Amino acid sequence: MDPELRLLEQLKGSGKPGLARALSLLEAEEPDGEALRLVECAHRRPRGRVIGITGAPGAGKSTLVGALIPRLRARGLTVAVLAVDPSSHRSGGALLGDRIRLALDPEDEGLFVRSLAARDRLGGLAEAAAGGVALLRALFDRVLVETVGIGQSEREVEEVSDLVVLAVPPEAGDLLQFIKAGVLEIPDLIAVTKTDLGERAAQAARALEAALAARPDGRRIPVHRIAAPRGDGVDQLVEALERSGADLERSGAIEARRRMRAEAQFLRMVREAFGRLGVELVQSGSIDDDRNRSPSGRFHHVSARLRARLLGEEKTPPPAQDGRRQAGRGEGGR
Numbered sequence: 001m002d003p004e005l006r007l008l009e010q011l012k013g014s015g016k017p018g019l020a021r022a023l024s025l026l027e028a029e030e031p032d033g034e035a036l037r038l039v040e041c042a043h044r045r046p047r048g049r050v051i052g053i054t055g056a057p058g059a060g061k062s063t064l065v066g067a068l069i070p071r072l073r074a075r076g077l078t079v080a081v082l083a084v085d086p087s088s089h090r091s092g093g094a095l096l097g098d099r100i101r102l103a104l105d106p107e108d109e110g111l112f113v114r115s116l117a118a119r120d121r122l123g124g125l126a127e128a129a130a131g132g133v134a135l136l137r138a139l140f141d142r143v144l145v146e147t148v149g150i151g152q153s154e155r156e157v158e159e160v161s162d163l164v165v166l167a168v169p170p171e172a173g174d175l176l177q178f179i180k181a182g183v184l185e186i187p188d189l190i191a192v193t194k195t196d197l198g199e200r201a202a203q204a205a206r207a208l209e210a211a212l213a214a215r216p217d218g219r220r221i222p223v224h225r226i227a228a229p230r231g232d233g234v235d236q237l238v239e240a241l242e243r244s245g246a247d248l249e250r251s252g253a254i255e256a257r258r259r260m261r262a263e264a265q266f267l268r269m270v271r272e273a274f275g276r277l278g279v280e281l282v283q284s285g286s287i288d289d290d291r292n293r294s295p296s297g298r299f300h301h302v303s304a305r306l307r308a309r310l311l312g313e314e315k316t317p318p319p320a321q322d323g324r325r326q327a328g329r330g331e332g333g334r
């Protein structure tokens with residue numbers, strides 16, 4: 001058997017504990033070599049689709065994820081959930097509400113749920129999540145990635161996703177301004193949540209539709225109305241997601257989208273760790289780069305070289321400041 005395939009088969013055979021171990025190895029400060037090799041194999045064998053769920057804190061993302069899981073499972077699809085916490089300092093609370101945890105069946109081998117706290121590490125959230133998403137995508141039919149969508153983390157979730165759902169609570173006022181101004185990255189689908197709260201949600205949905213229609217790019221973004229705990233609107237949302245995913249695959253657009261997003265993701269990791277100079281060096285072609293690798297594999301490959309280059313070029317190395325690294329983690333990178 002192809003050794004790469006064997007690695008993946010082994011991982012699959014090791015069940016949830018093995019998968020959890022592999023993900024932990026990836027999350028380590030210096031990711032384990034074998035885990036990185038696994039990511040490369042997985043990257044070349046995407047099996048499932050990645051659906052990013054983003055939105056403001058408390059928008060109802062986890063509740064939506066909890067409602068999607070049984071519906072996707074009922075379609076015979078295996079599901080993995082990766083909940084990414086962009087804040088480094090959250091006090092270890094469960095990211096997926098207890099409500100959802102209760103609804104999960106621990107015996108279900110077709111369902112895997114994992115929280116990931118993106119610590120302050122070289123490459124940031126994108127790098128921490130990227131490898132994990134690649135692994136999960138190789139093993140599961142659908143990978144749901146939940147992250148709080150504020151500014152950068154919203155882009156980051158887009159970079160690892162094939163489809164993006166934006167959860168919007170009824171009270172999200174300034175969102176309209178962002179949409180009108182074209183500031184907001186537009187997702188594939190918007191879910192106005194908590195419609196059981198009445199007229200406010202209906203108003204929000206109508207206002208969103210109007211704001212979207214007025215956008216100059218004219219992309220048609222469906223606005224779904226959901227009350228996930230009651231299940232209202234969730235079947236239609238699943239249907240729309242499945243249809244969009246199938247369309248993307250049929251037309252081949254998914255490949256182009258993945259390539260483009262992987263490139264953006266790689267460059268973001270470089271920028272976060274090494275700033276604009278790092279990006280310039282990579283783009284100038286003067287740093288040995290391996291485009292066949294996954295974004296995180298590529299990042300690991302170039303970051304060793306960038307460090308050597310950037311540090312090596314210093315005539316007199318700056319004194320180490322209170323144990324901080326000299327390269328990478330530049331304060332200007334964030």
Ligand SMILES: Nc1nc2c(ncn2[C@@H]2O[C@H](COP(=O)(O)OP(=O)(O)OP(=O)(O)O)[C@@H](O)[C@H]2O)c(=O)[nH]1
Pocket residue numbers: 055056057058059060061062063064095097148193194195196197226227228229230
């Ligand atoms: N009434 C009502 N409440 C909802 C609905 N969906 C979610 N909620 C409530 O809104 C709160 C936030 O829901 P979550 O699903 O945890 O939201 P989240 O976006 O995952 O939150 P963070 O992960 O903390 O950003 C919880 O108290 C939910 O019970 C809904 O459809 N109707």
Ligand SMILES: [Mg+2]
Pocket residue numbers: 061062063095096097146
């Ligand atoms: Mg949540």
